Amino acid sequence: MLVVGATGGVGSIVVQLGKAAGATVVAPALPEDEEFLRGLGVDEVLPREGDLITAVRERYPNGVDALVDVVTPYQPTPFDAVLADGGRIASPTNAAGEGPGRTNVMHAATRESLDRIAQLLADGTVKVPIQQTFELPQAPEALGALAAGHTQGKLALRVA
Ligand SMILES: NC(=O)c1ccc[n+]([C@@H]2O[C@H](COP(=O)([O-])OP(=O)(O)OC[C@H]3O[C@@H](n4cnc5c(N)ncnc54)[C@H](OP(=O)(O)O)[C@@H]3O)[C@@H](O)[C@H]2O)c1
Structure with a gap:
Protein backbone atom coordinates (compact mmCIF):
# COMPACT_ATOMS: atom_id res chain seq x y z
CA MET A 1 0.00 0.00 0.00
CA LEU A 2 1.42 3.35 -1.04
CA VAL A 3 0.43 6.29 1.15
CA VAL A 4 1.13 9.75 -0.28
CA GLY A 5 1.03 12.23 2.59
CA ALA A 6 1.79 9.70 5.33
CA THR A 7 3.43 12.17 7.71
CA GLY A 8 0.36 14.32 8.32
CA GLY A 9 -2.74 14.03 10.43
CA VAL A 10 -4.70 11.70 8.16
CA GLY A 11 -1.79 9.78 6.68
CA SER A 12 -0.28 8.91 10.05
CA ILE A 13 -3.50 7.09 10.94
CA VAL A 14 -3.86 5.55 7.48
CA VAL A 15 -0.46 3.88 7.65
CA GLN A 16 -1.32 2.29 10.99
CA LEU A 17 -4.64 1.00 9.67
CA GLY A 18 -2.76 -0.40 6.68
CA LYS A 19 -0.34 -2.24 8.92
CA ALA A 20 -3.20 -3.54 11.06
CA ALA A 21 -4.79 -4.91 7.89
CA GLY A 22 -1.56 -6.73 7.05
CA ALA A 23 -0.31 -4.49 4.26
CA THR A 24 3.28 -3.66 3.44
CA VAL A 25 3.20 0.11 3.70
CA VAL A 26 5.37 2.35 1.52
CA ALA A 27 5.45 6.14 1.80
CA PRO A 28 7.26 9.00 0.07
CA ALA A 29 8.52 11.40 2.72
CA LEU A 30 11.20 13.85 3.74
CA PRO A 31 14.38 12.34 5.24
CA GLU A 32 13.62 13.94 8.62
CA ASP A 33 10.29 12.12 8.76
CA GLU A 34 11.67 8.63 8.18
CA GLU A 35 12.17 7.71 11.85
CA PHE A 36 8.68 8.96 12.73
CA LEU A 37 7.10 6.95 9.92
CA ARG A 38 9.01 3.78 10.72
CA GLY A 39 7.77 4.17 14.30
CA LEU A 40 4.23 4.03 12.92
CA GLY A 41 5.05 0.83 11.06
CA VAL A 42 5.91 2.14 7.59
CA ASP A 43 8.02 -0.53 5.92
CA GLU A 44 9.71 1.56 3.28
CA VAL A 45 10.28 5.29 2.90
CA LEU A 46 10.89 6.63 -0.59
CA PRO A 47 12.26 10.08 -1.45
CA ARG A 48 9.47 12.64 -1.60
CA GLU A 49 11.24 14.79 -4.16
CA GLY A 50 11.57 13.66 -7.75
CA ASP A 51 9.54 11.32 -9.88
CA LEU A 52 7.53 9.17 -7.47
CA ILE A 53 5.90 7.12 -10.22
CA THR A 54 9.27 6.05 -11.62
CA ALA A 55 10.67 5.41 -8.13
CA VAL A 56 7.75 3.15 -7.22
CA ARG A 57 7.77 1.35 -10.57
CA GLU A 58 11.50 0.65 -10.23
CA ARG A 59 10.96 -0.78 -6.75
CA TYR A 60 7.68 -2.58 -7.51
CA PRO A 61 7.61 -3.36 -11.25
CA ASN A 62 4.12 -4.86 -11.03
CA GLY A 63 2.80 -1.83 -9.19
CA VAL A 64 1.16 -1.53 -5.79
CA ASP A 65 -2.13 -3.07 -4.75
CA ALA A 66 -3.48 -0.02 -2.99
CA LEU A 67 -2.91 3.73 -3.03
CA VAL A 68 -4.08 6.28 -0.49
CA ASP A 69 -3.54 9.83 -1.71
CA VAL A 70 -4.16 12.54 0.89
CA VAL A 71 -2.32 15.33 -0.93
CA THR A 72 -3.69 15.68 -4.47
CA PRO A 73 -6.39 18.32 -4.19
CA TYR A 74 -9.73 17.65 -5.80
CA GLN A 75 -8.61 16.17 -9.10
CA PRO A 76 -7.83 12.58 -10.09
CA THR A 77 -4.48 11.57 -8.65
CA PRO A 78 -1.57 11.22 -11.08
CA PHE A 79 -0.17 8.50 -8.82
CA ASP A 80 -2.67 5.91 -10.05
CA ALA A 81 0.04 5.15 -12.62
CA VAL A 82 1.69 3.04 -9.89
CA LEU A 83 -1.32 0.79 -9.38
CA ALA A 84 -1.15 -2.90 -10.18
CA ASP A 85 -3.97 -4.36 -12.24
CA GLY A 86 -7.05 -4.43 -10.04
CA GLY A 87 -5.43 -2.07 -7.53
CA ARG A 88 -7.56 0.22 -5.40
CA ILE A 89 -7.40 3.93 -4.55
CA ALA A 90 -8.81 5.84 -1.61
CA SER A 91 -8.55 9.57 -0.98
CA PRO A 92 -9.95 12.13 1.48
CA THR A 93 -9.21 14.93 -1.03
CA ASN A 94 -11.49 13.65 -3.76
CA ALA A 95 -8.46 12.45 -5.73
CA ALA A 96 -9.60 8.86 -6.22
CA GLY A 97 -11.54 9.55 -9.40
CA GLU A 98 -14.52 7.42 -10.29
CA GLY A 99 -15.00 3.78 -11.05
CA PRO A 100 -14.47 0.36 -9.53
CA GLY A 101 -11.96 0.29 -6.70
CA ARG A 102 -11.90 4.08 -6.33
CA THR A 103 -13.20 5.52 -3.08
CA ASN A 104 -13.37 9.17 -2.12
CA VAL A 105 -13.52 9.00 1.65
CA MET A 106 -15.70 11.51 3.45
CA HIS A 107 -15.82 11.95 7.21
CA ALA A 108 -19.12 10.37 8.18
CA ALA A 109 -18.87 8.72 11.57
CA THR A 110 -21.24 5.91 12.37
CA ARG A 111 -21.62 3.98 15.60
CA GLU A 112 -20.03 1.03 13.85
CA SER A 113 -17.00 2.98 12.59
CA LEU A 114 -16.49 4.74 15.94
CA ASP A 115 -16.72 1.41 17.78
CA ARG A 116 -14.12 -0.02 15.44
CA ILE A 117 -11.63 2.83 15.81
CA ALA A 118 -12.22 2.98 19.59
CA GLN A 119 -11.29 -0.68 19.84
CA LEU A 120 -8.14 -0.14 17.75
CA LEU A 121 -7.15 2.79 20.00
CA ALA A 122 -7.96 0.88 23.20
CA ASP A 123 -5.91 -2.15 22.25
CA GLY A 124 -2.99 -0.01 21.07
CA THR A 125 -3.20 -1.03 17.42
CA VAL A 126 -3.57 2.61 16.43
CA LYS A 127 -2.05 5.61 18.19
CA VAL A 128 -2.79 9.26 17.51
N1 LIG B 1 -12.72 13.97 3.33
C1 LIG B 1 -12.64 14.15 4.64
O1 LIG B 1 -13.56 13.87 5.41
C2 LIG B 1 -11.34 14.69 5.19
C3 LIG B 1 -11.05 14.56 6.55
C4 LIG B 1 -9.85 15.03 7.01
C5 LIG B 1 -8.96 15.66 6.14
N2 LIG B 1 -9.28 15.81 4.85
C6 LIG B 1 -8.33 16.41 3.90
O2 LIG B 1 -7.23 15.51 3.78
C7 LIG B 1 -6.06 16.26 3.49
C8 LIG B 1 -4.95 15.87 4.45
O3 LIG B 1 -5.29 16.32 5.76
P1 LIG B 1 -4.20 16.24 6.90
O4 LIG B 1 -4.84 16.77 8.12
O5 LIG B 1 -3.58 14.89 6.93
O6 LIG B 1 -3.11 17.31 6.36
P2 LIG B 1 -1.60 17.42 6.78
O7 LIG B 1 -1.46 17.12 8.23
O8 LIG B 1 -1.10 18.71 6.23
O9 LIG B 1 -0.91 16.18 6.01
C9 LIG B 1 -0.55 16.20 4.67
C10 LIG B 1 0.88 15.68 4.62
O10 LIG B 1 1.25 15.39 3.27
C11 LIG B 1 2.57 15.88 3.09
N3 LIG B 1 2.82 16.02 1.67
C12 LIG B 1 2.52 17.05 0.85
N4 LIG B 1 2.91 16.78 -0.41
C13 LIG B 1 3.49 15.56 -0.38
C14 LIG B 1 4.09 14.73 -1.36
N5 LIG B 1 4.17 15.12 -2.65
N6 LIG B 1 4.59 13.55 -0.98
C15 LIG B 1 4.51 13.13 0.29
N7 LIG B 1 3.94 13.85 1.29
C16 LIG B 1 3.44 15.07 0.94
C17 LIG B 1 2.57 17.18 3.86
O11 LIG B 1 3.88 17.67 4.07
P3 LIG B 1 4.11 19.27 4.21
O12 LIG B 1 3.68 19.61 5.61
O13 LIG B 1 5.59 19.40 4.01
O14 LIG B 1 3.29 19.94 3.16
C18 LIG B 1 1.89 16.71 5.14
O15 LIG B 1 2.82 16.04 5.99
C19 LIG B 1 -6.44 17.75 3.59
O16 LIG B 1 -6.65 18.24 2.27
C20 LIG B 1 -7.74 17.73 4.37
O17 LIG B 1 -8.57 18.82 4.04
C21 LIG B 1 -10.45 15.32 4.35
Missing part, protein backbone atom coordinates in the same frame (compact mmCIF):
# COMPACT_ATOMS: atom_id res chain seq x y z
CA PRO A 129 0.62 10.91 17.10
CA ILE A 130 0.48 14.42 18.55
CA GLN A 131 3.41 16.69 17.78
CA GLN A 132 2.29 19.50 20.07
CA THR A 133 -0.63 20.30 22.35
CA PHE A 134 -1.92 23.86 22.70
CA GLU A 135 -4.17 25.24 25.43
CA LEU A 136 -7.49 26.71 24.30
CA PRO A 137 -6.38 30.38 24.53
CA GLN A 138 -3.52 29.45 22.18
CA ALA A 139 -5.96 28.43 19.43
CA PRO A 140 -4.86 31.21 17.03
CA GLU A 141 -1.25 30.13 17.51
CA ALA A 142 -2.24 26.52 16.89
CA LEU A 143 -4.02 27.43 13.67
CA GLY A 144 -1.00 29.45 12.59
CA ALA A 145 1.27 26.51 13.27
CA LEU A 146 -1.03 24.22 11.36
CA ALA A 147 -1.05 26.53 8.35
CA ALA A 148 2.64 27.34 8.34
CA GLY A 149 4.42 24.31 9.72
CA HIS A 150 5.28 20.78 8.74
CA THR A 151 3.62 18.51 11.28
CA GLN A 152 4.35 14.94 12.22
CA GLY A 153 0.89 13.60 13.03
CA LYS A 154 -1.50 16.08 14.59
CA LEU A 155 -1.52 19.32 16.55
CA ALA A 156 -3.93 19.12 19.49
CA LEU A 157 -6.01 21.74 21.29
CA ARG A 158 -6.84 21.07 24.95
CA VAL A 159 -10.40 22.21 25.65
CA ALA A 160 -10.86 20.99 29.24
Whole structure:
Protein backbone atom coordinates (compact mmCIF):
# COMPACT_ATOMS: atom_id res chain seq x y z
CA MET A 1 0.00 0.00 0.00
CA LEU A 2 1.42 3.35 -1.04
CA VAL A 3 0.43 6.29 1.15
CA VAL A 4 1.13 9.75 -0.28
CA GLY A 5 1.03 12.23 2.59
CA ALA A 6 1.79 9.70 5.33
CA THR A 7 3.43 12.17 7.71
CA GLY A 8 0.36 14.32 8.32
CA GLY A 9 -2.74 14.03 10.43
CA VAL A 10 -4.70 11.70 8.16
CA GLY A 11 -1.79 9.78 6.68
CA SER A 12 -0.28 8.91 10.05
CA ILE A 13 -3.50 7.09 10.94
CA VAL A 14 -3.86 5.55 7.48
CA VAL A 15 -0.46 3.88 7.65
CA GLN A 16 -1.32 2.29 10.99
CA LEU A 17 -4.64 1.00 9.67
CA GLY A 18 -2.76 -0.40 6.68
CA LYS A 19 -0.34 -2.24 8.92
CA ALA A 20 -3.20 -3.54 11.06
CA ALA A 21 -4.79 -4.91 7.89
CA GLY A 22 -1.56 -6.73 7.05
CA ALA A 23 -0.31 -4.49 4.26
CA THR A 24 3.28 -3.66 3.44
CA VAL A 25 3.20 0.11 3.70
CA VAL A 26 5.37 2.35 1.52
CA ALA A 27 5.45 6.14 1.80
CA PRO A 28 7.26 9.00 0.07
CA ALA A 29 8.52 11.40 2.72
CA LEU A 30 11.20 13.85 3.74
CA PRO A 31 14.38 12.34 5.24
CA GLU A 32 13.62 13.94 8.62
CA ASP A 33 10.29 12.12 8.76
CA GLU A 34 11.67 8.63 8.18
CA GLU A 35 12.17 7.71 11.85
CA PHE A 36 8.68 8.96 12.73
CA LEU A 37 7.10 6.95 9.92
CA ARG A 38 9.01 3.78 10.72
CA GLY A 39 7.77 4.17 14.30
CA LEU A 40 4.23 4.03 12.92
CA GLY A 41 5.05 0.83 11.06
CA VAL A 42 5.91 2.14 7.59
CA ASP A 43 8.02 -0.53 5.92
CA GLU A 44 9.71 1.56 3.28
CA VAL A 45 10.28 5.29 2.90
CA LEU A 46 10.89 6.63 -0.59
CA PRO A 47 12.26 10.08 -1.45
CA ARG A 48 9.47 12.64 -1.60
CA GLU A 49 11.24 14.79 -4.16
CA GLY A 50 11.57 13.66 -7.75
CA ASP A 51 9.54 11.32 -9.88
CA LEU A 52 7.53 9.17 -7.47
CA ILE A 53 5.90 7.12 -10.22
CA THR A 54 9.27 6.05 -11.62
CA ALA A 55 10.67 5.41 -8.13
CA VAL A 56 7.75 3.15 -7.22
CA ARG A 57 7.77 1.35 -10.57
CA GLU A 58 11.50 0.65 -10.23
CA ARG A 59 10.96 -0.78 -6.75
CA TYR A 60 7.68 -2.58 -7.51
CA PRO A 61 7.61 -3.36 -11.25
CA ASN A 62 4.12 -4.86 -11.03
CA GLY A 63 2.80 -1.83 -9.19
CA VAL A 64 1.16 -1.53 -5.79
CA ASP A 65 -2.13 -3.07 -4.75
CA ALA A 66 -3.48 -0.02 -2.99
CA LEU A 67 -2.91 3.73 -3.03
CA VAL A 68 -4.08 6.28 -0.49
CA ASP A 69 -3.54 9.83 -1.71
CA VAL A 70 -4.16 12.54 0.89
CA VAL A 71 -2.32 15.33 -0.93
CA THR A 72 -3.69 15.68 -4.47
CA PRO A 73 -6.39 18.32 -4.19
CA TYR A 74 -9.73 17.65 -5.80
CA GLN A 75 -8.61 16.17 -9.10
CA PRO A 76 -7.83 12.58 -10.09
CA THR A 77 -4.48 11.57 -8.65
CA PRO A 78 -1.57 11.22 -11.08
CA PHE A 79 -0.17 8.50 -8.82
CA ASP A 80 -2.67 5.91 -10.05
CA ALA A 81 0.04 5.15 -12.62
CA VAL A 82 1.69 3.04 -9.89
CA LEU A 83 -1.32 0.79 -9.38
CA ALA A 84 -1.15 -2.90 -10.18
CA ASP A 85 -3.97 -4.36 -12.24
CA GLY A 86 -7.05 -4.43 -10.04
CA GLY A 87 -5.43 -2.07 -7.53
CA ARG A 88 -7.56 0.22 -5.40
CA ILE A 89 -7.40 3.93 -4.55
CA ALA A 90 -8.81 5.84 -1.61
CA SER A 91 -8.55 9.57 -0.98
CA PRO A 92 -9.95 12.13 1.48
CA THR A 93 -9.21 14.93 -1.03
CA ASN A 94 -11.49 13.65 -3.76
CA ALA A 95 -8.46 12.45 -5.73
CA ALA A 96 -9.60 8.86 -6.22
CA GLY A 97 -11.54 9.55 -9.40
CA GLU A 98 -14.52 7.42 -10.29
CA GLY A 99 -15.00 3.78 -11.05
CA PRO A 100 -14.47 0.36 -9.53
CA GLY A 101 -11.96 0.29 -6.70
CA ARG A 102 -11.90 4.08 -6.33
CA THR A 103 -13.20 5.52 -3.08
CA ASN A 104 -13.37 9.17 -2.12
CA VAL A 105 -13.52 9.00 1.65
CA MET A 106 -15.70 11.51 3.45
CA HIS A 107 -15.82 11.95 7.21
CA ALA A 108 -19.12 10.37 8.18
CA ALA A 109 -18.87 8.72 11.57
CA THR A 110 -21.24 5.91 12.37
CA ARG A 111 -21.62 3.98 15.60
CA GLU A 112 -20.03 1.03 13.85
CA SER A 113 -17.00 2.98 12.59
CA LEU A 114 -16.49 4.74 15.94
CA ASP A 115 -16.72 1.41 17.78
CA ARG A 116 -14.12 -0.02 15.44
CA ILE A 117 -11.63 2.83 15.81
CA ALA A 118 -12.22 2.98 19.59
CA GLN A 119 -11.29 -0.68 19.84
CA LEU A 120 -8.14 -0.14 17.75
CA LEU A 121 -7.15 2.79 20.00
CA ALA A 122 -7.96 0.88 23.20
CA ASP A 123 -5.91 -2.15 22.25
CA GLY A 124 -2.99 -0.01 21.07
CA THR A 125 -3.20 -1.03 17.42
CA VAL A 126 -3.57 2.61 16.43
CA LYS A 127 -2.05 5.61 18.19
CA VAL A 128 -2.79 9.26 17.51
CA PRO A 129 0.62 10.91 17.10
CA ILE A 130 0.48 14.42 18.55
CA GLN A 131 3.41 16.69 17.78
CA GLN A 132 2.29 19.50 20.07
CA THR A 133 -0.63 20.30 22.35
CA PHE A 134 -1.92 23.86 22.70
CA GLU A 135 -4.17 25.24 25.43
CA LEU A 136 -7.49 26.71 24.30
CA PRO A 137 -6.38 30.38 24.53
CA GLN A 138 -3.52 29.45 22.18
CA ALA A 139 -5.96 28.43 19.43
CA PRO A 140 -4.86 31.21 17.03
CA GLU A 141 -1.25 30.13 17.51
CA ALA A 142 -2.24 26.52 16.89
CA LEU A 143 -4.02 27.43 13.67
CA GLY A 144 -1.00 29.45 12.59
CA ALA A 145 1.27 26.51 13.27
CA LEU A 146 -1.03 24.22 11.36
CA ALA A 147 -1.05 26.53 8.35
CA ALA A 148 2.64 27.34 8.34
CA GLY A 149 4.42 24.31 9.72
CA HIS A 150 5.28 20.78 8.74
CA THR A 151 3.62 18.51 11.28
CA GLN A 152 4.35 14.94 12.22
CA GLY A 153 0.89 13.60 13.03
CA LYS A 154 -1.50 16.08 14.59
CA LEU A 155 -1.52 19.32 16.55
CA ALA A 156 -3.93 19.12 19.49
CA LEU A 157 -6.01 21.74 21.29
CA ARG A 158 -6.84 21.07 24.95
CA VAL A 159 -10.40 22.21 25.65
CA ALA A 160 -10.86 20.99 29.24
N1 LIG B 1 -12.72 13.97 3.33
C1 LIG B 1 -12.64 14.15 4.64
O1 LIG B 1 -13.56 13.87 5.41
C2 LIG B 1 -11.34 14.69 5.19
C3 LIG B 1 -11.05 14.56 6.55
C4 LIG B 1 -9.85 15.03 7.01
C5 LIG B 1 -8.96 15.66 6.14
N2 LIG B 1 -9.28 15.81 4.85
C6 LIG B 1 -8.33 16.41 3.90
O2 LIG B 1 -7.23 15.51 3.78
C7 LIG B 1 -6.06 16.26 3.49
C8 LIG B 1 -4.95 15.87 4.45
O3 LIG B 1 -5.29 16.32 5.76
P1 LIG B 1 -4.20 16.24 6.90
O4 LIG B 1 -4.84 16.77 8.12
O5 LIG B 1 -3.58 14.89 6.93
O6 LIG B 1 -3.11 17.31 6.36
P2 LIG B 1 -1.60 17.42 6.78
O7 LIG B 1 -1.46 17.12 8.23
O8 LIG B 1 -1.10 18.71 6.23
O9 LIG B 1 -0.91 16.18 6.01
C9 LIG B 1 -0.55 16.20 4.67
C10 LIG B 1 0.88 15.68 4.62
O10 LIG B 1 1.25 15.39 3.27
C11 LIG B 1 2.57 15.88 3.09
N3 LIG B 1 2.82 16.02 1.67
C12 LIG B 1 2.52 17.05 0.85
N4 LIG B 1 2.91 16.78 -0.41
C13 LIG B 1 3.49 15.56 -0.38
C14 LIG B 1 4.09 14.73 -1.36
N5 LIG B 1 4.17 15.12 -2.65
N6 LIG B 1 4.59 13.55 -0.98
C15 LIG B 1 4.51 13.13 0.29
N7 LIG B 1 3.94 13.85 1.29
C16 LIG B 1 3.44 15.07 0.94
C17 LIG B 1 2.57 17.18 3.86
O11 LIG B 1 3.88 17.67 4.07
P3 LIG B 1 4.11 19.27 4.21
O12 LIG B 1 3.68 19.61 5.61
O13 LIG B 1 5.59 19.40 4.01
O14 LIG B 1 3.29 19.94 3.16
C18 LIG B 1 1.89 16.71 5.14
O15 LIG B 1 2.82 16.04 5.99
C19 LIG B 1 -6.44 17.75 3.59
O16 LIG B 1 -6.65 18.24 2.27
C20 LIG B 1 -7.74 17.73 4.37
O17 LIG B 1 -8.57 18.82 4.04
C21 LIG B 1 -10.45 15.32 4.35
